[in-house]
Amino acid sequence: MENNVSVMLHTKSVALIIPDFDFGGEEKRVVFFANNYLKYFKSVYLFAPGGKSEALLEPGVIHFKTNVRNPANVPKVISALKRHNIDYLQGHKRATLPYLLFAEKAGSIHSFFNFDNIYLRFNKACSAISPRNIVYLSDKVAEFYAPFYKGARNKTINMGGDFFEPAASDTRQASRAALHVGNELVLLSLGRLSEQKNHRLLLEALKQIKDRDFTCLVAGSGPLEEELKALALTYGLGDKVRFLGHRTDVADLLNSADVLVQSSIFEGFPNVFIEAASVGLPIVATNVGSSATLIAENGLLVESGDAAGLAAAIARFMDKPERFRAAAQALRGSAYFKGFHKSEMLKNYLDYFRTGLKK
Structure with missing residues (x-):
């Protein structure tokens, strides 16, 4: 990743982290990423509490049940990341920011945060505990957060979702x-x-x-x-x-x-x-x-x-x-x-892992 060198993902391990795991848009995306990353990465981990979305995970995803909203669990998660030689940590929802920041400071882990929401409060405070790599899921989100993340390595990857067939x-x-x-x-x-x-x-x-x-x-x-x-x-x-x-x-x-x-x-x-x-x-x-x-x-x-x-x-x-x-x-x-199909989003994320994500 440094010097824009393409990375062979099948030799790497990735973890996702999210503080809630029932049903919701971001939970749905995390399930999609985790299940599909199995095809490209050596191993896929998930740090999340138990929840209704567990049943949607493929058997190959290694789920560490974690109360992510309790910041006292940050050291335990960082220890697990190191123990399992996890290369990447992908965060969803702002409660994951301390985990991403400390993972980044650990030295060997590439972490990044996904902004899919435009939050109305605490943006300045959150920017102080964010990792350097930030992904925005639309140009509108990127535009909103630009003043808060001037020194960050910013990347916009369009949101992708399910395409359904119109009914007869x-x-x-x-x-x-x-x-x-x-x-x-x-x-x-x-x-x-x-x-x-x-x-x-x-x-x-x-x-x-x-x-x-x-x-x-x-x-x-x-x-x-x-x-x-x-x-x-x-x-x-x-x-x-x-x-x-x-x-x-x-x-x-x-x-x-x-x-x-x-x-x-x-x-x-x-x-x-x-x-x-x-x-x-x-x-x-x-x-x-x-x-x-x-x-x-x-x-x-x-x-x-x-x-x-x-x-x-x-x-x-x-x-x-x-x-x-x-x-x-x-x-x-x-x-x-x-361009808003979830397969396009996955392709763009994989390209980001291969060539764009830096420590």
């Missing part, structure tokens, strides 16, 4: 029937029921247009689930909003919907935008993070926190859904969009 008309109708929806417009919200995703804003917006003919499916679980269910009833949305809990049939849900609606306070580059675009689904979302990278004529962007604006955008979509569907189909078939 009869399959789509069967999926909608299974979800007990008819000919009304189906709004879909996919994501953890947490403060970040700001489902309260979505419910506020829907309250303003509840006289329209729609059903909103909320797929996900999280700490705010009961509060949000109660709020939906308070807003008179009991017959309009349905909470589906955690779902793994993402492709079926996207193909059943007429529009994806996301109301996040902050984001980086949500996987679900790529997944929605892959089936030609329009998107209405708050203009945070990298939303504008994939949302143009195929949807609408509104300011974060603007319930009236979100309500107006959803109503605007409802008035001319065919126009947005046509634009979403055009995006799906474009050469531009094909």
Whole structure:
């Protein structure tokens, strides 16, 4: 890697580290990387707590169950990295920053952090405990963090996600029937029921247009689930909003919907935008993070926190859904969009390991 010399990865070992390992966009990416790195590296390790994503790991991934959020475990992880002669440490989520920094200082380990989110707080403090190698998953994320990481070795690698096949008309109708929806417009919200995703804003917006003919499916679980269910009833949305809990049939849900609606306070580059675009689904979302990278004529962007604006955008979509569907189909078939497949992301990461990552 020094002097830009290409490295033979099959002689090297790589570890990934993440503080949460249930279901989420970054957890999904870590599983994808770990499973695919098995084809290229001598050995693949994972430092993460136990969680629901464990079941998705290939048998060859060596999982050290670790409470990553407890910084007292940093020495234990560094010791394991040295003991197993691990060459690379790839970090996801900011709780991993101390591990990456101390691994870098250990001398023989190449570490780097992945920024997929644009965080609203503690950015200056985090920059002080970051490794020198930083990967941004979009140009928007890189632009935001540029002032904080002027001396870092920065690299932008576009986010990649799953591409699903659009469902045939009869399959789509069967999926909608299974979800007990008819000919009304189906709004879909996919994501953890947490403060970040700001489902309260979505419910506020829907309250303003509840006289329209729609059903909103909320797929996900999280700490705010009961509060949000109660709020939906308070807003008179009991017959309009349905909470589906955690779902793994993402492709079926996207193909059943007429529009994806996301109301996040902050984001980086949500996987679900790529997944929605892959089936030609329009998107209405708050203009945070990298939303504008994939949302143009195929949807609408509104300011974060603007319930009236979100309500107006959803109503605007409802008035001319065919126009947005046509634009979403055009995006799906474009050469531009094909660059967001997860196989492209993997290829770019492997190239980064081979030629771009330095101590």
